[in-house]
Amino acid sequence: MAMWMEITVSMSNLQCVLALITVLLVVILTRIMRTTSIRGMPGPIGWPVVGSLFSLGDLPCLTLTNMAKQYGDVFQIQLGNTNVVILNGAEAIREALFKKAAVFAGRPNFYTMMKNNGTGSDFAYSSYSEIWKKQKRMIESSLKIFVVDRQRELEDLVVMETTKMIRIVTEKNGKAVDMRQHIHNAVAKISCLVYYSKNYDYDNDDFTNLISCDEYFHDAIRSMGNPHDFLPVLRILPSRIQNRFDELVLFQKRFVSDIMAEHKEIESGIPRDIMDNMLLIRNTGDPSDAKKVWSHEHICNILCNMFGAGVFGISHAIYLLILHMIIYPEVQNKLLYDIDDVVSRKRLPQLSDRTKLPYSYAVVYEVMRVTSVSSPAVPHCTMDNTNIFGYDIPKGTPLIPNIWSANYDEAIWDEPHQFRPERFLSDDGSLNKKTVAQMMAFGVGKRRCPGEQMAVTLTHLIFVILLHQCRFDKIQGDIPQVKFRDGLQLREDPFRVIVTQR
Ligand code: HEM
Numbered sequence: 001m002a003m004w005m006e007i008t009v010s011m012s013n014l015q016c017v018l019a020l021i022t023v024l025l026v027v028i029l030t031r032i033m034r035t036t037s038i039r040g041m042p043g044p045i046g047w048p049v050v051g052s053l054f055s056l057g058d059l060p061c062l063t064l065t066n067m068a069k070q071y072g073d074v075f076q077i078q079l080g081n082t083n084v085v086i087l088n089g090a091e092a093i094r095e096a097l098f099k100k101a102a103v104f105a106g107r108p109n110f111y112t113m114m115k116n117n118g119t120g121s122d123f124a125y126s127s128y129s130e131i132w133k134k135q136k137r138m139i140e141s142s143l144k145i146f147v148v149d150r151q152r153e154l155e156d157l158v159v160m161e162t163t164k165m166i167r168i169v170t171e172k173n174g175k176a177v178d179m180r181q182h183i184h185n186a187v188a189k190i191s192c193l194v195y196y197s198k199n200y201d202y203d204n205d206d207f208t209n210l211i212s213c214d215e216y217f218h219d220a221i222r223s224m225g226n227p228h229d230f231l232p233v234l235r236i237l238p239s240r241i242q243n244r245f246d247e248l249v250l251f252q253k254r255f256v257s258d259i260m261a262e263h264k265e266i267e268s269g270i271p272r273d274i275m276d277n278m279l280l281i282r283n284t285g286d287p288s289d290a291k292k293v294w295s296h297e298h299i300c301n302i303l304c305n306m307f308g309a310g311v312f313g314i315s316h317a318i319y320l321l322i323l324h325m326i327i328y329p330e331v332q333n334k335l336l337y338d339i340d341d342v343v344s345r346k347r348l349p350q351l352s353d354r355t356k357l358p359y360s361y362a363v364v365y366e367v368m369r370v371t372s373v374s375s376p377a378v379p380h381c382t383m384d385n386t387n388i389f390g391y392d393i394p395k396g397t398p399l400i401p402n403i404w405s406a407n408y409d410e411a412i413w414d415e416p417h418q419f420r421p422e423r424f425l426s427d428d429g430s431l432n433k434k435t436v437a438q439m440m441a442f443g444v445g446k447r448r449c450p451g452e453q454m455a456v457t458l459t460h461l462i463f464v465i466l467l468h469q470c471r472f473d474k475i476q477g478d479i480p481q482v483k484f485r486d487g488l489q490l491r492e493d494p495f496r497v498i499v500t501q502r
Helices: 003-033 058-069 089-099 112-119 128-148 149-171 180-196 206-218 232-236 239-265 276-286 295-327 330-343 351-356 357-372 403-409 433-438 452-469
Strands: 074-079 082-088 386-388 391-392 399-402 472-474 500-501
Touching: 058 074, 058 082, 058 206, 058 239, 058 399, 058 403, 074 276, 082 089, 082 149, 089 386, 089 399, 089 403, 128 149, 128 276, 128 295, 128 330, 128 452, 149 180, 149 357, 149 399, 149 452, 149 472, 149 500, 180 239, 180 276, 180 500, 206 239, 206 295, 276 295, 295 357, 295 452, 295 472, 330 351, 330 357, 330 452, 351 357, 351 452, 357 452, 399 403, 452 472
Parallel strands: 082 399
Antiparallel strands: 074 082, 386 391, 472 500
16 A cells, blocks of 8 residues: 555656646747747737647637737737737838838748748749749739730620629529629639630539639638648648648649640730730740749749639629628619619620729728738738837748738728728719728738739629629528638638529
């Protein structure tokens, strides 16, 4: 008995010693990790090892907005082994990303970003540099040709696909329908034609795989980066989502690479599509840039970035617009009246109607503001030692601008939680460009979304054609609400709607 007691006592001593060593290790580890923290900058004290990684709730953009009430608009949080600076509110975000644009235009070397970036040839995940600037100019000039200069062709494609979508969803004869897949199909099909001159059927395997990337990318990459980015130990654990994500990244790159092999044969100097235009820029540009600025791999990755960001951004914007139409039927009624008045019932809306439909633009911008789906935002990183709001921030510090907080900033927006499209109109009823410029759904500064014009043009045209042809109503007894979950972008809960042909 006495011997048994002795063993128990010594076992518990051993446990005590082990516990003490563990606590010491955790403290030392936390201290080591904390060395990267910024002197004097406030922020929550996170848990040992994981920091605040698992304390940001289901929607980090909201948690960070609330944290700013306690710590101020510029604060730091520890995410696993990384100290990250959070920028909240319009003023802090503009101060950094606009006034000190070049210094804040880097991208951090987070694990998932680097995996996507491969040999450094990705555009969205590479830091600001001379190479990046040339690539951005190539993106902007290619988009200008196909979205601005050749807008009649774009308009024809939009009309063709949107009317096809309308035929499909109104076939349901008053039965409720979830529009998500239909919108995705239409936007992806238009994009495949504009980017690659590829005309896919909706049930084509490549086409369905391309669309499924959205769900997996959404689940695999969180809005602020992944736990894998901040806790390296997680990378050795098996993950079905990560494996599927890796497969789809490879699929996307192979898909674009194969189309590019076909495109190499262009004889004429007139580009058929965005890919042609990029190849033309490469072939007629400085030969020394061919390898380091727009190699085969660079162009593939740029097109993957544009296609992914564009198709999914536009599809979700249209889906959310329809959700707002059933939540605010009075706004829908006003839009229907406006569109019929300007366009008439005899023809479909066209791009040239744009300036005569300011209210519909105001609705598009207000939905983009209140939903702010790209929140918090793609992480940035300082390219040099710098200073913001009196805090010294060293070169290489990762930063997250919380776009949500800027789009709900009471210093800019009167009653920001109210859905009020009129806020985007001037007294004379025209679109108020100053207010539009304050809306941050597309980011700000050097890394501002290069596809903004394409996004707004396509979203608006598809939306007004849908409203010209259909009425959207909620299912009787339903109380539709905007509910999000976190992901690469915020992802709205699915909803069904009654679509009636007008
Ligand atoms: C409603 C639709 C869209 C929204 C809300 C949106 C929003 C954004 C935001 C917030 C960023 C990050 C800005 C930052 O890093 O600070 C971004 C980046 C980007 N977007 Fe969009 N976007 C949309 C549509 C598009 C379209 C149509 C294209 C296609 C051309 C596109 C291409 C890109 C690219 C390539 C980047 C990376 C830019 C960079 O790293 O510098 N986006 N977008």
